[in-house]
Amino acid sequence: MFKKILIANRGEIACRVAATARRLGIKTVAVYSEADANAKHVAVCDEAVLLGPAAAKESYLRGDKIIAVAKATGAEAIHPGYGFLSENAEFADACIEAGLVFIGPPASAMRAMGSKSAAKSLMEKASVPLVPGYHGDNQDPEFLQTQADRIGYPVLLKASAGGGGKGMRVVESSEAFRDALASCKREAISSFGDDKVLAEKYLQRPRHIEIQVFADTHGNCIHLFERDCSVQRRHQKVLEEAPAPGMTAERRAAMGEAAVAAAKAVGYVGAGTVEFIANQDGSFYFMEMNTRLQVEHPVTEMITGADLVEWQLRVAAGEALPKKQSELAINGHAIEARVYAENPEKGFLPSIGTLRHLGTPDAVNFELGGIPGHPAGVRIDAGVREGDAISPFYDPMIAKLIVWGADRKQALARMSQALSQYQIVGLASNIAFLNRLVQGEAFATADLDTGLIERNHDALFPQAQPAAAGALALAAVALIEAEKEKSAAQSGANAGDPWGQALGWRMNQPYVRKLSFADDASKDYRVDVTYLNDGWMFGSADTQPQLLTLMSQQGADISIKLGETAVHGSVRRDGDVFHVFTNGLHYTLNYNDPMAHAGESEAEGGRLTAPMPGKVVAVLAEKGKEVKKGDPLVIMEAMKMEHTISAPHDGVVDDVLYAVGDQVADGAPLLAFRAA
Template sequence: MAATGFVLLAAEWRRQALRGLQCQQKWIWVPGAKRYASAVAQSSIEKVLVANRGEIACRVMRTARKMGVKSVAVYSDVDKNSMHVAMADEAYSIGPAPSQQSYLAMEKIMQVAKKSAAQAIHPGYGFLSENTEFAELCSQEGIIFIGPPSSAIRDMGIKSTSKAIMSAAGVPVVEGYHGEDQSDSFLQEQARRIGYPVMIKAVRGGGGKGMRIALSEKEFQDQLESARREAKKSFSDDAMLIEKFVDNPRHVEVQVFGDQHGNAVYLFERDCSVQRRHQKIIEEAPGPGIKPEVRRKLGEAAVKAAKAVNYVGAGTVEFIMDSQHNFYFMEMNTRLQVEHPVTEMITGTDLVEWQLRVAAGEKIPLTQEEISLKGHAFEARIYAEDPNNNFMPGAGPLLHLSTPPSDSCTRIETGVRQGDEVSIHYDPMIAKLVVWAEDRQAALRRLRFCLQQYNIVGLSTNVDFLLSLSSHPEFEAGNVHTNFIPQHYDELFPPQKVISKVSLCQAALGLILREKMTTDTFRDLSEDKFSPFASSNGRRINIPYLRNLTLLDGENKVNITVIYNRDGSYDMQIQDESFHVSGDLSSTGNSDFIRCVVNGVVHKSKLVILDDAIYLFSLDGSEQVGLPVPKFLSGVSATGDQGGAVAPMTGTIEKVFVKAGDRVQVGDPLMVMIAMKMEHTIRAPKAGIIKKVHYQEGSQANRHAPLVEFVEEDSDSES
């Protein structure tokens, strides 16, 4: 008896699932959860092109390899040495770094699909994953699009249309205006009718793009214009809808799955409430405090939504939930979500495998009754960004990268390796850390423990912020909502502490032991074993057993006097305190570990030393100790007084509001920059008259580059 697409029948999957077959991919499966067989099936999809990059491309390729399906990668010029290219069985260049010329170039990707003889295209998320035209192009070319029908993408991609469909299907929706009149005055009138605060949202797309909150009528116009610009840039459509903004809501979404046989199931909910810039940074499943009856109603409403558009494949129905657990439809994401691993962890499923099987014509592997929820899972998104600078995205090399080990309860979803570059052209997400445990408290402890082992050097990240967030008492209690970060800002962003003297002792000892290792190596290679330059005990010709070190705590110099003792220990004087220090240094893989005994107390840390800094990572947190720049180099990096506004990050100038001779006040918008797919408004740091604008629209500026130069209004200088 033959089955469509895959030889293994759905009934056989269920039988084997109930037997609890083991899977070789430990990181996918939850201990004790229901499982289904995978590798024994022979797919009609023998080769899949992954039209994406980064961690989601790697994620799809791992499952494809497990199923015996060959993978094809596409890459832009800056991604030629990337991880997803290395993982693929085949890889093809598709153009320059800008996504419009590479990952969004439909015709180029289709040419690669034909050239490589791929039967299917997996779009991942972002880029072309919710592009109606691309789904239709795949259909025209006879290539399987691993996603829903183009009609579902179209209907759910336009938020005003999706609201009407959901309302007709009996799914609760939030009050708002979703009509065709897009004049500024009419939209403002609708906002006044609905009542402030209101949410201004692009009718297309997702990911927080083209989304602004207007708290009052005074700021409505500025927020509307900003949302329009970002929507036009991201989706080529600046149409907006207006919705009532629910104060302190929860963002709860339901994973749904449909097949070509009319079946649809839900795989429970995820809570994605804690966000910055309307983008999620930490997700969990199931939602904390949600009772089984509410969970069932959420799931049933989500299935109604999926069936209303004849949905096929993986999708997510997003709801706003108020404090009384009333929920309202927001939108449907017609693709695999970034946070899908937490659902996999609590249900013991591989949703990418489900996608491949359903795309090949098979039924959903499990019925609703066979899908069970076990335990609790968290996903923390690790970004290249500076939380202390309004989460400004960053870019640069990953000079050091070490992660917690993967196991059956811990997943590291990433598309980068040590030495790779986080590019300014794409999303700044470095990785997703996913953990599972029997209950929420145990999962939260595991999350914090793993975050402490996630060590990155080379660019700013949000790892320490995620630790602070996951340790907050209100988060631990499950009292989450979309206003969580602003509401608890002071606790989440405490004033920067002075580096402890114990950490300074560790840093100084690390330098000395590194120097000793270098000297010992020189001695072993030297023919003159008695040369004073081959000694590592601190003795030099005409120099006593004493030396002075200078380290930096931020901009502040810290002088340390070090006395070498004959027993291999050291006495260190820092300001008015004395410390007796000893220890040793060991290397494992790409990391150095220091065991430092300070006044009889043992401290253990990971140690990373670069040209200008010493990084210490421990279970107590991380600290950075600066190394002074040598005098002969001190002028090289001096920035001086810019006398105006500087670029907070590397990016493209999207819009310029001022010209030479204009008078500005503090906070007036000067220009808009686009970086990491986000829009940032550069504002005047002080009042003055514009003297010079250094960049035009469409040009690229590096971080710290002077953008606008001006003179103060009371200055006697010529403008």
């Protein structure tokens, strides 16, 4: 076994690999960019070496620097994690040439499966079912459009060298093909350095089912069952589970055998995933093979008890696979939710900022064999801590929340409970959306397909509800008690003076205080708090006055009684914003700031602004040009994804303020726009 390895990655996967290495007594070397100097993965490794600036192409994608660091620190092998250089055949070759072990498949297997078109040709020769499409080398736009017309719409365009939903577009008609192709190619060249695309028939209501395979250098190749990854947004996975609901033993065997055959066909070694697209009738087609460890590998670990990173290390060190196919069995059910810094209500736009508060459900650190028996059945894989920043340079994932249950029903209940206990302050997150998704009828009943989110849009994106009286009361109590504490600390020698303390004491009549809050939907809440000898009377425009009593307070955790109802919650204050977590919900209440969302909106005219830091990749508007509502005006690239800025209504472009290639800051005005 290795004595020291270098982890050529960052975030939660770097921390995940380091955890297993530490358990096995293997020392680890981290690499980091200037933006990650204080990152968690730097702290959990034994050594850490700076690679370069924040941009991945100058740090995490610099294979030459990474190999030099490995040699200088005495590392014997390099674990690439996923993303970055994990499926780069040239990097794998370079590691071998430098006398280092690449903890992954041979470069030849990467090349065979790295191109979607080449992989499909290989599978076609192996008689694996393929989705109708064009996977050839001719990239002439007119020819590709002819192929799409032949296949029949809707058509799916995919970057041949792509993955993770990047460089992928669904084209609904021949008229929309050229614009979609151009956008797909731009994103592909930016993310993968290769703008080659393939076109396939876009199946209606398909499921995304993948098989985890593993092979060693002794000729053994097995599968560790399947994962269902159908729930996606922007073609990127949101929820994953194992085993796949409704999977028959016959279908599992057929898909497993096909996946193993695919791996053997390319001389595969190590961990890999063969992905299939499956119809509701049970038929399935080869989609692609990911020649690396997958983000969602924990659900497989939870149902098999295997540590897949340990398996990777042992296989890379020349050992045989720890188990044979006949020794593997499915135990229970596991679900993974990807917790992202993003705003689902704004098209899942990534959120940039600092994790001012991070509260997580009770969980355990991953240790081989111990997870399913844990009473909570909850595991968290994270690469950030409270106080860390989510930057625009990398993927905005905060953590992976994984739960295990004896069956799917128990796993669902545990996931909902765990999501209800998650608390994030400082940036937007998808936690509330995930909980609606898990509790929704479609997912709960396993009515799964890759369009589940769009199909259930109204249920998953309900209209904002007004803040509950209990949440407002918790915020009011937190405010008042904080004022009391501050006043007591400042009173000093005058502690006995009732006039110098924030106790609401009045000589002749009770003090009635009017508090004002506003939520993120710009709804104002004005509440009246009447100070009593023991508690308060609490009322608002929507509620009758009720007796409000503080039952207990421990830090941010508060228990109150409002009328005859007991209310428990946690209140985190960030400046003048009160984040109230109660009854599984998160309320954001801006104290005394009714103008929080005042000002001219883009829908009324003015300047359309950048939704986040990024680069302008296309300017479709012209100064003085009239446009219609919804017309694309500017296309930005941020976090390796394209974001289109569209006209909010009919109008005229008065000025274009940035050119293609310009870097823009969050909130920067991109162009001046006025109503027609």
